[in-house]
Amino acid sequence: MFLKIENLSIDLGEFKLEDASLSVEQGEYAVLIGPTGSGKSILLETIAGFYRPEHGSIKLKDKELTVLPPEKRNVSVVYQDYMLFPHMNVYDNIAYGIRKKRRSETDIEQSIEKVSNVLKIKHLLHRHPDTLSGGEQQRVAIARALVVEPELLLMDEPFSALDIKTREELRTLVKDAMNEYRTTVIHVTHDFEDVFALATQVAVLHEGKIIQVGTPEEVFSRPVSEFVADFVGTNALRCTIEKKEDSGCMLNCNGVKLWCADSGTEGDSVTVAIRPESIIISREMVHTSARNVLQGTVQSVVTRGHLTWVTVKVQNITLRVVITPNSAELLNIHEGVEVYLIFKASGVRMVR
Amino acid sequence: MQLKFRHFCIILSLIFTFSLIVAIASLFIVPSPSEIIDSMRSAEMIYSLKLTLITSSISTVIVIFTAIPMSYALSRYSFWGKSIVKSIIDLPMAFPELVLGLALLLLFGKTAIGSALSYVGINIVFTKLGIVVAQVFTALPFATRIAYTTFESINPRYELVSRTLGYGEFETFKNVTLPLAKDGILASTIITFARCVGAFGAVLILAGGSYMNTEVLPVTLYLNISYGNIGMAITSGIVLIIVSFIAIYAFEKLEGAKNVSKNRKPEHRFRRVQT
Numbered sequence: 270m271f272l273k274i275e276n277l278s279i280d281l282g283e284f285k286l287e288d289a290s291l292s293v294e295q296g297e298y299a300v301l302i303g304p305t306g307s308g309k310s311i312l313l314e315t316i317a318g319f320y321r322p323e324h325g326s327i328k329l330k331d332k333e334l335t336v337l338p339p340e341k342r343n344v345s346v347v348y349q350d351y352m353l354f355p356h357m358n359v360y361d362n363i364a365y366g367i368r369k370k371r372r373s374e375t376d377i378e379q380s381i382e383k384v385s386n387v388l389k390i391k392h393l394l395h396r397h398p399d400t401l402s403g404g405e406q407q408r409v410a411i412a413r414a415l416v417v418e419p420e421l422l423l424m425d426e427p428f429s430a431l432d433i434k435t436r437e438e439l440r441t442l443v444k445d446a447m448n449e450y451r452t453t454v455i456h457v458t459h460d461f462e463d464v465f466a467l468a469t470q471v472a473v474l475h476e477g478k479i480i481q482v483g484t485p486e487e488v489f490s491r492p493v494s495e496f497v498a499d500f501v502g503t504n505a506l507r508c509t510i511e512k513k514e515d516s517g518c519m520l521n522c523n524g525v526k527l528w529c530a531d532s533g534t535e536g537d538s539v540t541v542a543i544r545p546e547s548i549i550i551s552r553e554m555v556h557t558s559a560r561n562v563l564q565g566t567v568q569s570v571v572t573r574g575h576l577t578w579v580t581v582k583v584q585n586i587t588l589r590v591v592i593t594p595n596s597a598e599l600l601n602i603h604e605g606v607e608v609y610l611i612f613k614a615s616g617v618r619m620v621r
Numbered sequence: 622m623q624l625k626f627r628h629f630c631i632i633l634s635l636i637f638t639f640s641l642i643v644a645i646a647s648l649f650i651v652p653s654p655s656e657i658i659d660s661m662r663s664a665e666m667i668y669s670l671k672l673t674l675i676t677s678s679i680s681t682v683i684v685i686f687t688a689i690p691m692s693y694a695l696s697r698y699s700f701w702g703k704s705i706v707k708s709i710i711d712l713p714m715a716f717p718e719l720v721l722g723l724a725l726l727l728l729f730g731k732t733a734i735g736s737a738l739s740y741v742g743i744n745i746v747f748t749k750l751g752i753v754v755a756q757v758f759t760a761l762p763f764a765t766r767i768a769y770t771t772f773e774s775i776n777p778r779y780e781l782v783s784r785t786l787g788y789g790e791f792e793t794f795k796n797v798t799l800p801l802a803k804d805g806i807l808a809s810t811i812i813t814f815a816r817c818v819g820a821f822g823a824v825l826i827l828a829g830g831s832y833m834n835t836e837v838l839p840v841t842l843y844l845n846i847s848y849g850n851i852g853m854a855i856t857s858g859i860v861l862i863i864v865s866f867i868a869i870y871a872f873e874k875l876e877g878a879k880n881v882s883k884n885r886k887p888e889h890r891f892r893r894v895q896t
Contacts, residue, residue, distance in 0.1 A: 314781070317781060317785055318784070318785070319662055319781050332690065338784070338789070338790075339781060339785050340784050340786075340787050340789055342785070344785055345704035345785050345786070346781060346782055346785050350776075350777050350778075350780050352776070352779055354783075354797060354801075355783075355801070356800045365783070365786055365796075366786030366787055369786065369787040369788055370787060396664065413782075413786070414785075414786075417786060417787065419785075475781070499885055555648070
């Protein structure tokens with residue numbers, strides 16, 4: 270295993286980690302998600318060497334990092350607020366790290382040439398950080414972190430301070446840069462778009478513990494607990510198994526009958542997760558192969574970025590559905606409208 | 622017109638400022654110019670001015686080189702006894718300078734530490750060295766406070782970035798922290814120098830304030846007032862005022878130019894559009 274974090278515990282009062290364990294393979298792009306105060310930033314800064322853990326260990330390529338000072342770890346950090354040295358220009362900011370490692374100035378120039386091509390910042394090299402836009406500053410910060418060719422790149426909400434368009438540009442740039450430098454990344458974020466665009470692995474943190482690790486598909490469609498289901502936006506419902514069938518079972522969720530493709534024991538209480546994007550909204554009753562068709566009333570319509578979240582009340586339960594703002598407009602979906610929700614039995618997943 | 626609370630506050634501050642300006646102006650108005658020039662040329666004034674500048678410069682260097690590591694430690698590290706160091710630093714703000722002088726006099730005159738030092742030839746009581754010691758103890762807390770505020774205003778993440786890029790603790794301090802703290806440290810130096818020049822109570826008690834020996838400007842002012850030599854007293858007052866005005870002006874300039882502020886991490890929220 271390339272990076273192995275085992276039972277890491279640290280208590281800083283306001284934030285803490287409790288027995289956090291995480292393994293990341295070389296070349297992996299791991300994204301850490303979790304609510305505010307869940308310990309994401311602490312985990313990053315402990316890996317970087319800012320904090321000494323109370324117990325547990327961090328191993329990079331079988332080398333024990335836990336007791337090494339930050340300068341001996343070969344781990345770079347990129348922060349949300351860039352942290353470019355204000356007393357140096359862009360070139361000197363990027364050169365800062367390699368000047369420590371390499372002697373010849375031509376060598377340094379070549380490395381900077383390469384990284385500034387990858388991140389498209391060649392025209393900025395002689396500017397001062399305070400004259401750059403947020404997106405430009407963050408490109409410089411990423412260049413400064415990458416140019417030393419770190420074993421591991423840590424990014425703490427790198428795009429959070431940027432507007433949506435710049436964020437998308439940066440995601441593409443970062444993707445290209447990681448392919449170019451073949452860097453292993455741990456990226457902390459609040460924004461699920463980062464997960465879908467970049468992650469090969471996702472870890473969910475809650476109250477200082479890592480509660481689920483997996484591919485984005487795994488975490489989003491099979492949350493291990495109600496907390497994860499709720500956090501990642503999946504609909505999580507408490508149901509009882511009413512009837513067992515060959516191809517699954519019928520559930521009773523607070524009076525609403527749902528078909529589920531997973532099997533279980535009759536009479537058991539279970540939590541099921543339904544991905545908001547696996548539900549189809551229709552204004553009319555339609556006959557499809559999907560077994561679940563529910564009639565409900567739209568309670569709220571909220572647009573976040575380029576997604577529209579629709580909350581629909583079906584008898585005693587509410588379901589969240591995600592559609593594009595375009596579809597919302599075409600279907601004329603607004604508060605109080607009667608709609609049909611259609612989803613397959615296989616879209617209803619039992620959560621432990 | 623009814624006198625409102627705000628008028629009361631404004632008028633009071635204007636009255637006070639006006640009285641202070643008149644008081645300072647009278648320093649320059651009361652004596653005749655020839656009297657001042659004569660006083661400036663006197664052997665006593667030249668001696669006192671020279672001694673003040675020399676001791677204050679030495680003290681300032683000592684204070685700054687002590688205050689920087691002290692304030693950095695207070696700002697960045699947690700260690701045993703930190704809260705004691707912090708409150709001791711705050712103490713002289715309210716501690717009478719005369720009592721500080723008395724305490725230092727007892728320490729260097731009446732204890733084993735003092736005898737040990739004079740045994741190896743270091744005499745602090747009633748000497749020029751005593752002036753430096755008294756100035757250092759008077760000014761150090763002020764210098765440490767200003768430098769501490771400066772270090773607190775620098776986001777430690779700059780330092781972590783430098784560390785992760787391969788630089789050790791001291792290199793990072795030298796390459797990143799110190800350049801970012803430059804203005805604050807310069808301001809701290811100026812205030813320190815002004816405090817040292819104007820230090821009186823502790824200097825008088827520890828160094829004795831003897832004529833043309835341990836006589837610095839505030840002592841000159843004091844001695845000449847006692848002899849009834851108003852011209853000499855006023856002249857030393859004018860010199861002291863000029864030094865502190867220059868210091869205040871430079872300090873204000875530097876504080877105004879301060880631009881490195883701690884970047885707080887704003888909590889990210891999705892943009893919400895209700896449709």
